[in-house]
Amino acid sequence: MLSGKINNAKPGPRIRPPRRVMTGGTSEFETLWQMLKSSFCDIHNKNASALAFEQLYRAAYKIVLKKKGSVLWQQVTEFETEWFSAKVMPIIKTLITAKTINAALGEVSEVSATERRNLGEKFLKGLRDTWEEHQTAMNMITDILMYMDRTMVTDARKPSIFTSSIGLYRDNVLLANPTEHGAEYKVCALVNAVIIDMINMERRGDVIDRSLIRSICAMLENLHQTDEEKDDERLYLVVFEPHYIEESRKFYANEAQIMLQKQNCGAWLRHAEQRLKEEEDRCKTTLSTRSSVGITEVVEQELVIRHLDEFLSLDRTGLGAMIDNDKRDDLSILYRLLLRVDSKLPHLKAAISKRVLESGLEIEKAVGNMDLSTVSNQKDGEEAKASSAPKTGSAAAQQATSSALKWVQDVLDLRKRFRMMLQVCFDNNSIIESALAKSFADFVNLFPRASEFISLYIDAYMKKGTRGSENVEPVLEEAIVLINHIQDRDLFERYYQKHLARRLLNSKSESTELEKWFINAMKQQVGTHFTAKFEGMFKDMSVSQDLRTNYKEYIAGLEGKIEPPASSYKKIELAINVLTSNNWPADSMGRNQGDGDNNDVIFPEDIQKLQNSFLKYYSNGRNGRVLTWVPSVGTAEIKCIFPKLKESGPLSKERRYDLTVSTYGMIVIMLFNDIPDDEWLSFEEIKERTNIPANDLHRALVGITIPPKSRILLKEPNTKSIKPGNKFCFNSSFVSKTIKIKAPTVNPSRVESREERKKTEDKNNETRANACSAALVRIMKQRKELTHTLLTGEVMAQLSSRFCPDIPIIKQQIDGLITKEYLERMDIGGVPGYKYLA
Template structure:
């Protein structure tokens, strides 16, 4: 608060001729002195201020201003010493002085508070009276200030009298021999500090009395220099207040730490900060707010926040038990002392990674094959993969809630959370995140979004994109997604093509056109194939073919290089895969389509993939009454090829595994899976296997099961591992091997682009820029980059710069 400024008063000019009057300074001053005593004793109602003003005016006019100024200040000093100081000293009872000097003694809190209140009230009244009286006297002496004060550059009478109160009341000796507090000001400070201590301990104090005394300290200055930093409040009280607060909060911090409860600690510190802010607003000075906040922050937060975070009841406990409110308080406290919230961020990130690693460990354990003798669990690995994704999404929802409610939507914290999720999803000990996320999308596209509203479908797609953001090796995800998408499209497994396209659009926005170009091309192929199938039917009809046994054909013509047609088998199997032998009726329609296709696209070559197709057969079985039971059976193309071998075979004749393999050329591994579905699966046992067992071996014989029974007219023959599923270890290694091979070309292309632009570049800088260019798709291994640099040097795309240290390369045009 700035020093009090009295409003400017209008000066009435004295009557003419007053300057001709003679004056006796002693008599005139005596009149003024008597009047001033009346003012100080609150008995000024009968005084004539005009007459008193004329007395002062005549004295100044007769060049006696200095004598008047000295007389006034001497009079006020003596009045303060003889009348005011005595009253103040009477309020300093021994018990109060002893308590202030030596700490709480036998006196109760109530007794100390009462004694302190009396002192504060008395000092407040003395100060208020002094201000009123000095203002009245200053009005009388206005001409003195205007002429003498201005000429001599002396402070006004009012301000001089304020300084006299400071010097002869506040700084006066307390008169106590028992106390080390030798001045009234020191006693005032001590009493206010004790009252604040009482309030901090939960007692009720008289804030108004303290505020009045604080206003007095803000109105007075340490010296004649009336600058902000010289206010008596700043120079005298505030340092003592901050030091006492520091000691108090040091002690309270130790006590709270001994209690060992992070939630209580956060609540208490938050409450203390609010209390101090309110205390400065209502009791002390708002200019102290920031300073006391710094004291609390240093003693209760900065010096202890790490220990609080690491408590057993700290961040980990709050996260695990969803204690979002206290976690939010802990966040607020951390933010007060560290804008980056380093310790809190480290603790949260560690917990995310620990929880994520637990999820990874659980899925690895769940994916292990059952022990010998235990029954196999169908789709065990795939179920574990979907469980992994659900657990990750649940973990994500948990930390989204924390970020929203506890971390105040802090973008830096969100970045840290995202980085932590990416760390454990891309952990070196867990390499199946890309595959599992693709399986999650696959499962939802086939059945998960069924009967969901548009809003719920959007939520599923958003979750998928969120997971995709965490994946570091997006090229590996693309490989799995193409594989799974191809099966959905070719086997008509997708619930909604529109939703499939929405997913691709979101991927395009997130990852760019290069990522989705082949995926979009797959949908284009499906659309073109529908047109080709319709055109082929019209082509056949136009020829008027009378063959009633003709096979209806629905064809999918897929662009080579766009579809992952060889990823279901190992490289060795694909390299040695023979051409399948089709039944005559199928071979004929196959040839017809090739002829039709050549009329549309001259010069293009079709490669047939029977392992990707399906067929519908109408099969007649004998029933118990000698009539026929007709079933419509949907099955893979391979199963159709096998079953047509039995079409004209006598009932008592069989075909061995070797016979079937020789007559169809179906690869042995695929043939075993087909025969398991046709002869072992209980619901589709269209063939009889001799001997009957769960496994198919080359010595097995197969008969057509004329007595097949089913309650359904329409059946579907599945194939072991025909649906999208989690890969085996061997399949995963093969997929990663193929992906690494494709990365070679991407790394080389990136190196050539960089060097073509830069022409000459140091080795380390080339490594850094190559990693940066490829980061959107995958994180390349440094050894792989080095090997590609060496390869490009051998192929004369680059050359080493001779004598360069460190090593550098030059681009060869």
């Protein structure tokens, strides 16, 4: 900053030497120091207003210029040390009475809280005053000694005079032992004890002098353990905080016990939150923000975590009760508390999952109870059915179905409740969300009939007339979420396929749009491969529609050209669905019936002609396609003429009715066309003539012999069940009030009976085994050699989107492939493995 320009042309101006200041010797130092010392005394005695700063500053300056700086530094520290012992400690000592010690160190707790507080406050106030006076004085002295500080700190590497002088306060006051006799303790220990005692008083609801404690804490914060003033060596952190944390831990451990005895989870939550807030505030107003992390941790640990499980499992007020009673405020608090402790929320996660599982099992149990009665009922029902009492059976089935619907509805409600909770109380926390999803999936999968029930539930909404035209989309959307939870998707696929087939083939579907929308939604949620079959089914249906129209045109075109048989085509209208066998459930396709004799049902002649005609039409341009007739899922509308029998009454004229019966029913009825009205045919005879499988024949006969409204055939004996050996005859005296008569043909979608379910599961397991086998071959073909563990792992990974494969099934399939010589056992680096052959 200083610069000068020298004019070289003229002789330069003379630089004047500075006046000599370095004169005199030790004696001058003594004079100067005496002057400073007496001023320092004045400063300590708050008597500085008459002092001229410049004079003192200059004195210190001169001493330093005389290279006596370190001597001065030494003198000053000695002066301060003397000052402490002569003037400060006596004041402190008067404040420390035996009572203070007793009260604070708690050896005898006979001193009342009020007295304790008064003594403590007096002590702390005295301490604060001496500290503040010392600080003020030292600020002034430091300013005066500024020049010394500058040289000492840089040249002699000594701490600044301010630092060392407040260090002197620490050594001579706080760490001093105030009593000449008796117990070993230091002033700062007393300070700790008094502050902690006061804070505990405040925790119990007393009012204390916060600013007093705050200033003591500030003092402890400003003092360091050494003169190097490292940040983590503050006396507050080293001397006070550990004690404070320790004592607080005791306090809150004790408090947690008390709360636990009260057995009130909600109160505990509120209290804990309140305490946390209090401690936070206390750190701001009374202690130091440095402690907020530590003390918060203490409260969280002692008051929240340590007894968390005990509180949450409380019977009437615990987590279960909170969820059941929808105590959202409490749950929010719980969430907030636990979130502070651990953002991964392990406790809440576990507790919620447990609760979800419990609720899920409760629902299952409720349904199970309902079901148990129905199952036994149904068993009777089935027997009754076999002995001609279908009503009981269907009623039982109805009940079972409604219990299935109830299960799904309950699960959805439960889910809705937890979702709501998640939104309102848990801030849509993703951890809780996934825990919820997982535990829902868990209990849904624990319930063996979940797939069936969910499919039934959807079926109920999709079916005509079951629910009005209310908005079912949101309901179905929720159902999709459940589908997502299902692990054994293949089983669900199977049921859905079955139910969908029934809806489509019997045109029970409320709306194709809705069906398609739903399948689309499933596709988005679950995946394309999952819905491929369903889409195929729809495609078949629409292709068949076209086919039917075209066939009609074809027949119309034939008319006139071709002779006699055409007349019968005209009489019979064919509504055919050509179904791709892969897309449709096996049983509705007439496959896997197991009876063996189902392939060639003998159709009446007219029908056979019709079939041939259609076959001819269909094969035209579609070479190599094989059509198999599946009468089991068809229906027929036939006009039936009952003869005039009597002269009067309802039987007095010929009656024409439109009958709607199953295809099998039609075959049976048409059988009676060819025999005299009063000839009886036995069950066996009918079976022989039609080659209808016994089961189907039984079902068909039930429809047209037992309900009075559609009793086309008479039965002998006239009981309510059909048994082998029964005889049947055309009921020529049949009367009905309506023209259109519908024989109960198809079973409504209902819960499967135990055997049926077993069958479905067996079939499913078979499919799974095949899928396993396919996956095994696929993997091995590619990898050639693989260890057992890796192989099973890959198979699991490949199949997990459809179902969760059992290890035993995989093993079984591996064994199978080994027998078929696709695979060979081999040792891969000491681990058992396989090699792909061929």
